[in-house]
Amino acid sequence: MDLTIADPKGLIRESYRIEGITLDECKSIFMDWALSLVVDADTPAALRLLLAHYGRPDHPMTGVLQAALETPPPATRKGGRGARLGYTRDRG
Structure with a gap:
């Protein structure tokens, strides 16, 4: 991966340049x-x-980036009545 893809607007680069x-x-x-x-970026x-x-x-941004790597991916929503009753798409 290239830095221009990883930081398209240069936000992370600039954050490391801000004193205090x-x-x-x-x-x-x-x-x-x-x-x-x-x-479709590979965020990790x-x-x-x-x-x-x-x-x-x-630098505080280092801690933020590290925490983002350690956080598990968000759970997917099963949604509605089917989730409450234990139905999946496979079983209908």
Whole structure:
């Protein structure tokens, strides 16, 4: 993966250049970054590349990126009556 794909708007790069940036500001920038990725992007690969390229142990963005890598993927919604009754698409 290329840095231009991993950080298309340069948001993560710029966050590491801001002196005195706070954890809350990093979280906000991270959300903007996540929304700027292409739909089929390999997000874990992008996070690993950004950490390898920019990561510094003393910067709050490093912690945000690491936490994003450690978070399990979101659960899928089963939805509605079928989920309550234990139905799946396979069984109808």
